[in-house]
Amino acid sequence: MSFTYKRLDKDDVALLMVDHQSGLLSLARDFNPDEFKNNVLALADIAKFFNIPTILTTSFEDGPNGPMVPELKEAFPEAPYIPRPGQINAWDNPDFVDAIKATGKKQLLIAGVVTEVCVAFPVLSALEEGYEVFVVTDASGTFNQVTRDAAWNRMSQAGAQLMTWFAVGGELHRDWRNDIEGFGGLLASHLPAYSNLMQSYSQQATT
Template sequence: MGQKYNRLDKDQAALLLVDHQSGLISLVQDFTPDDFKNSVIALADIGKFFNLPTVITTSFDEGPNGPIVPEIVERHPEAPFIHRPGQINAWDNEDFVKAVEATGRKQLIIAGVVTDVCVGFVTLSAIEAGYDVFVVTDASGTFNHTVQQAAWNRMSAAGAQMMNWFSVACELHRDWRNDMEGLGNLLSNHLPNYRNLMTSYFTLQDAKKG
């Protein structure tokens, strides 16, 4: 028998954005730069849309790792922002762990750079601490596909669920009747083909009104 379906719940989930820094992002080779940035910003938009408690962290951002991607902070200006002075594993930073605990949520949606280190170490530590972890694969990047697969396998074996940003949005939303136009617009901002779908929908709605 398979494991029980443990689905994301917008009232139980928090979003952790780990080390999406300008220097580190230059290391990402398993996605194209445009696709990766789109996925990261889409995930940040999802956190804002569902009002998820969000924690942002950087590692040694005054050094070569560089500053955080500005679009993340623009979308979450009130989120705790933990500037780690040197800890590679964010879970080794007391302020970061306290910020996560302060969310009061037991489901953690995690993405970052690089997948095998910044995401992997936090994921394994959070699972050990009793959290349910959902790793957003397309908003996390690393050196190549071999490293990517090894990191995904390691986290999966520990109990993390691998998802993409689109499935995160849909699982949190649950039912189109909650806010079809709101989620539809979010998706269409990041998926050109979905914009075509929404344009068709609005055209039909206007025709019915006419």
């Protein structure tokens, strides 16, 4: 059986940030809190760096789920913001789907909390609608590794590609010659080891 490598295309992809809310974040235990927050913000920085259309949505934010974390609203002040009044599956909200269609993009990057519900449900719905879907695994969180793995299996078996924020950045960038300092600086701001690498590169470049 032949395989087609479907790459992320920075000109044909939109980012959906689903339910990164203050209350729900307390449920994400498959990453430590600092690591998870860094992953989410790294994905946001990648979207800004490549000018990826981004849509933010929350679920029942007036209830225990709480508001969206302020860093994301600050990162995307002009992005469509869809506070769903009750729909658990974001795809069941017409305003959310309309915002996606308005981008005109055929590929969707999706991250959220919790993985087996807030991510998996719209992922499966988007796949059914014919979108190419890429799940950002380390910017999505849930209760534990068992529930996470079950969600990953369900989505990948349906046709979603599972990625990390670092892989998303690399696949969008394609070629280091496009922007060494800019892209390298983005990685360095979220990965201490990469910061060391960029410092070494900068020293070599000036000698």
